[in-house]
Amino acid sequence: MSASLLALGACGGATGGGVSAGGGTATAAAAPSAAAPSGESEARAIGWPSADQRRVYGVVPPEGATDVSYGFYKVGGGGDLWATFKTGQEGLDAFLASLRLKESDLYPGVQEFIDSELELTGWSIDPTHTVKGISAPAKEEDMKSPSHKIVVDYTGPGPFTVYILAGKP
Template sequence: MSGHVPAPDGGAPGSGTPGGGTPGGGAPGGGRRRWVTWLVVAVLVLGPATYFVISAVQSRESGRDKQQAAAATGMTTGWPTKLQRRIYEVPLPAGSTGAAFLETNSWETSSLYVRFTTGPGGLDSFLGRIGTSRSSLRPGAGAVDPGQRRTAGWSLEDTPGVYGTEVEQEGDRPDHDVVVDLRNERRPTVYVVSTVDM
């Protein structure tokens, strides 16, 4: 007996692995292939998962926007912003009281609904600045149609002392539908819907 101990499974002495393979029992480069495989699996699994997460967030935000839009019905007390007044060309006279407004938007049009109370001079100034005058006022509240009244929550009726007019402008300037309640001539109340085509 020479004392030589053969390597298990016929491997060379000192190889450290059966059959002379690399550590881990695989062929050379096997570790890299496993890493690439796991990377592909991760992409295939996480890709759709990421898509569903993004879709869920967008859906939630869309629902929240719709809820906010639904909650925005009704008039807001106070004056519209300067930017709104400039875009919609609604020049509220100085000293106006009881002002309230509502802005609505769609794919085709945007409208600003405004109600305010002013004096005789303020009424003349307002009408003049939107391109009309008292002489254009006609009896009745028909200038603001029933759909617009429902949107703003205005209870306008064809009663004596209520007049209206429509001001149409060329190009991209807004059109104005105006109703004036002159039952109190010293403090007339104005209802105006200014609409811009998108």
């Protein structure tokens, strides 16, 4: 089955053009990735995921987040939603709390993303940067809930860059 494009609307918070994210660049062009697994649809967009996507996948960038971009890959009844955004300490704390996490739960390194996930999302996270991450599986009481992989890049002055990949079976 070949991948087809799914048009995703960009709403509030869009910055336009390319968005640099910790050494990687996400563009507004919606195009299938050469490394993407065979599936029903894939697209990338600058701006916020739809309200339904934020609710279903639990990916809600905090108020005041900037340089928000996301992508979505649907396979059957599940799929992957990934997003990247920049935020300060207060926003990071609020975002992690929305996932029932706190900053002390994060571990040093980018070990949370495997190569195929980085290829799918188009992210290039510099391994020399100061990063922490976590892989949070679906809730045991609700295996239909999404799993989350998160990496926070603390490098440089200004806001942190947050990368999140949410998957549903």
